[in-house]
Amino acid sequence: MSNIKKFMFVNRKAPYGTIYALEALEVVLITAAFDQDVSLVFLDDGVYQLKKGQQTKGIETKNFSPAYRALEGYDIEKLYVEKESLEARGISEEDLLVDVTVLGRAEMGALMDQQDVVLSF
Amino acid sequence: MLHIINKSPLANNALDSCLRVAQSGEILLIEDAVYAATAGNAFEGKIRKALERFRIHVLQPDLEARGLADRVIEGVSPVDYGGFVDLTTTNKTCQSWL
Amino acid sequence: MPSIEVDGKTYETDEEGYLTNLNDWNKEVANYIAHVENINMTEQHWEVINFLREYFEEYQIAPAVRVLTKAIGKKLGADKGNSEYLYSLFPYGPGKQACKIAGLPKPTGCV
Numbered sequence: 001m002s003n004i005k006k007f008m009f010v011n012r013k014a015p016y017g018t019i020y021a022l023e024a025l026e027v028v029l030i031t032a033a034f035d036q037d038v039s040l041v042f043l044d045d046g047v048y049q050l051k052k053g054q055q056t057k058g059i060e061t062k063n064f065s066p067a068y069r070a071l072e073g074y075d076i077e078k079l080y081v082e083k084e085s086l087e088a089r090g091i092s093e094e095d096l097l098v099d100v101t102v103l104g105r106a107e108m109g110a111l112m113d114q115q116d117v118v119l120s121f
Numbered sequence: 122m123l124h125i126i127n128k129s130p131l132a133n134n135a136l137d138s139c140l141r142v143a144q145s146g147e148i149l150l151i152e153d154a155v156y157a158a159t160a161g162n163a164f165e166g167k168i169r170k171a172l173e174r175f176r177i178h179v180l181q182p183d184l185e186a187r188g189l190a191d192r193v194i195e196g197v198s199p200v201d202y203g204g205f206v207d208l209t210t211t212n213k214t215c216q217s218w219l
Numbered sequence: 220m221p222s223i224e225v226d227g228k229t230y231e232t233d234e235e236g237y238l239t240n241l242n243d244w245n246k247e248v249a250n251y252i253a254h255v256e257n258i259n260m261t262e263q264h265w266e267v268i269n270f271l272r273e274y275f276e277e278y279q280i281a282p283a284v285r286v287l288t289k290a291i292g293k294k295l296g297a298d299k300g301n302s303e304y305l306y307s308l309f310p311y312g313p314g315k316q317a318c319k320i321a322g323l324p325k326p327t328g329c330v
Contacts, residue, residue, distance in 0.1 A: 010216065012138065012218075043142065084141065106144055109142045109143045112216070113214075117214065118215070118216040120217055120219050
């Protein structure tokens, strides 16, 4: 079908400190309803969104991290994390709460160039 | 691809991240990102290096508003609002880095 | 704030009748909301409601109808994992109506 576009959502903010991460997640869930080719990218502090073991009771904020595990059920299976961003934060793939594809910065840049729509959060 | 940046590179890592991940294409500096395009700014070296891989533009009205229209780094091209629109139409995709 | 009263207790809801506090939910409240929605709760209805509660417990979101349908099919069988079946139980939409009865927020992306 020619009306399927490649959408990429670029997540660059840590959760909770600002509303960006949650807003991006909501937009992604809505986009899923339109049967598009959706990719999620996590760069910079955005990789913290996927950190395992988030417990938000003490800050009285909704813990939305379990929703990333629901993405598979929404047929959103392309999750990419930048290697350099993980390394700069002392986080490894095993620390993440979903399966992701780790890409180096150049591969990530190439992937961005292939998209029809790129939305940055 | 056109990358649009609107934050000062000394206060926010958007431009740094863009230069790290993107390999080529065009960059447009607007709002507080125009500081990156000025000679003498601590970011000047990175902009000069980036000019080898990217075409870099800066929004003239934002430079003028900040009193910096006279010190644009050589090789960075100032554009007006019409030029801004042209950049968004000649590139297949745009990414506004937040 | 709108509210509903069940067995002498008051529960806060939003404008559309969704419970404000997830923890307020219990079977009596569910039956009351179902009654308001003109739904007579059967075992088949509870199966879907309980499924939704479990889904929310795990993922902290209310699933979109398409996702719910697929997931129900996986868990309860293909004869139940289709929209004809789910709409027969919840005529105004399994997303909206079943989530309301299950005490969940309105599904994201539900138009």
